[in-house]
Amino acid sequence: MGGHIEQNENLCQSDAASYLTHREKLPDIVDAIIQGCEQHTCHHHIAFEPIPSKEAVTEIIDRFRAILFPGYFTREKLDPVNLKYSMGQTVSVLYDLLAEQICRSLRHDCFRYGREDLACRDCQGMAHEMALKVLQSVPAIQQVMTKDVAAAYDGDPAAKSYDEIIFSYPGIFAIWVCRIAHRLNELAVPFLPRIMTEHAHSLTGIDIHPGAKIGERFVIDHGTGVVIGETTEIGHNVRIYQGVTLGALSLPKNAGEQLRGKKRHPTIEDDVIIYAGATILGGDTVIGRRSVIGGNVWITESIPPDTKVLTEAPKLIYR
Numbered sequence: 001m002g003g004h005i006e007q008n009e010n011l012c013q014s015d016a017a018s019y020l021t022h023r024e025k026l027p028d029i030v031d032a033i034i035q036g037c038e039q040h041t042c043h044h045h046i047a048f049e050p051i052p053s054k055e056a057v058t059e060i061i062d063r064f065r066a067i068l069f070p071g072y073f074t075r076e077k078l079d080p081v082n083l084k085y086s087m088g089q090t091v092s093v094l095y096d097l098l099a100e101q102i103c104r105s106l107r108h109d110c111f112r113y114g115r116e117d118l119a120c121r122d123c124q125g126m127a128h129e130m131a132l133k134v135l136q137s138v139p140a141i142q143q144v145m146t147k148d149v150a151a152a153y154d155g156d157p158a159a160k161s162y163d164e165i166i167f168s169y170p171g172i173f174a175i176w177v178c179r180i181a182h183r184l185n186e187l188a189v190p191f192l193p194r195i196m197t198e199h200a201h202s203l204t205g206i207d208i209h210p211g212a213k214i215g216e217r218f219v220i221d222h223g224t225g226v227v228i229g230e231t232t233e234i235g236h237n238v239r240i241y242q243g244v245t246l247g248a249l250s251l252p253k254n255a256g257e258q259l260r261g262k263k264r265h266p267t268i269e270d271d272v273i274i275y276a277g278a279t280i281l282g283g284d285t286v287i288g289r290r291s292v293i294g295g296n297v298w299i300t301e302s303i304p305p306d307t308k309v310l311t312e313a314p315k316l317i318y319r
Contacts, residue, residue, distance in 0.1 A: 049111050052104045056097055057195045063094040064180055069166055095131055103127035103188045106309055130187045137183045144216050145176050151217035155239055170204035171220030181210035215270070222276075229265035233285060238268055241295075243275040249282050251302065269305070 003124055022237045045051045062073070067090055071078040078086055106123040152169060153159045177200040181193035193210035201207045206223045209216075210276050211230035219233060220226055222242040228234075232246045240246075248264035263283035274280070275295040280287065287293065288305030297309050 025068045040236070043107075049107045050101055050104055051108055052101050052191050052195065054195055054199075056101050057192060058199060060094065060097050060101065061177060061180075061199060062197060063090055063097070064138075065176070066090050067094070067138060068145060068176055072163075072166055091135065093134060098134065099124075099128045101131050101192055102184075102189050105192055111192045127269045130184075130189060133187060134180070134183050139152040141176070141179050141183070144179065145172075147174060147216045148175055151237065151239070152219045152221075155219055156221065168208060174200045174206035174208055174220065174223065174226075175214070175218060178208040178210060178212070178214065182214070185210040212265075231263045232265040233267040235268060235270035235272070235289065237271045238274075239272075242273040243277040244274050245279045245281070247279070247281050266299075 007209040036042050042228075048131075065073045067087065069097040070087065071148070074086070074090075076082075076086065103124050103126075106127060108122065109183075111313075117142055142155050148161050149165050149172060152165050152172060153162055156165075158168075159165055174197075177196055185193040186194070197210050204223055206220060206226045208226075208228040209230040209232070212228050212232040212234065214228075214234045215236035215238065217237045219239040220241075221239060224239060225243040227245045227247055231245050231248075235248075246266050246268065265283060266280045266287065268274070269288045269289035271290045271294070273291075274293040277296040278293045278299070279297070280293070280299045284302070285300060286302040287299075288303055289306060290305055291303050291307045291309070293299065293303070294308070294310035297311055299309065303309055
């Protein structure tokens with residue numbers, strides 16, 4: 001019995017020594033990682049000014065959802081008696097979170113890139129002003145979202161109620177996140193708009209750049225695989241289906257800087273329907289109002305109003 005205990009102790013001591021030998025190599029690994037960052041061979045943010053937090057942006061999205069659709073996405077019961085108190089708490093916390101992340105974004109741009117237009121200005125004061133402007137936009141965005149939800153219901157016989165659409169439709173989620181992000185983008189807030197829309201993209205499979213201009217009663221049906229580029233312009237009462245790409249033509253090598261900020265994505269006019277898998281490319285491409293774009297078509301030139309674009313029926317083989 002005693003020999004067995006002694007043998008176990010020897011094994012434990014041997015394991016501990018082996019573990020220590022491996023751990024002793026960690027400082028050298030840490031030094032190599034830090035050296036790589038100091039030599040600018042890795043992307044890093046090692047500074048006294050904090051970078052925007054993706055976790056905080058996710059919380060901002062959750063709180064925006066709670067005020068855009070009151071009572072739908074809160075754990076607590078919301079009734080006419082506690083409405084003002086509950087809404088006040090949510091808006092107050094959201095304001096502080098939003099202002100902090102905007103401030104971090106502005107300061108990051110200033111310190112990291114040395115932008116002259118950001119030099120010597122009150123980033124914190126500006127951030128609070130921008131946060132107020134975004135929150136002041138909420139009633140208008142609510143009105144637009146009411147129309148988006150109604151359009152989704154009107155065009156989908158499978159929808160049982162507006163509630164079902166608000167709770168469960170990925171297109172509605174991606175659209176309202178984009179509308180908030182677009183407002184931030186209009187105010188020239190760095191980082192946050194794209195972090196927001198990419199968060200929605202990760203959850204829904206719908207990729208909308210916050211720079212895209214989108215009209216009222218916009219519907220994304222099903223949604224997976226939808227891509228809407230930065231300079232896309234979409235009119236009112238437009239419906240698109242899964243797998244639709246509103247994108248840019250392939251760019252020549254090193255042409256990115258020359259075309260940055262210029263119109264590269266199509267314009268979709270009012271009352272257009274675009275079916276699944278369609279690809280529409282180019283900044284000069286305009287899809288005229290009331291047109292219908294069939295599934296799996298490839299378009300790189302403008303289409304007149306009241307036009308149907310279809311591919312030839314494929315030849316099916318039965319064996």
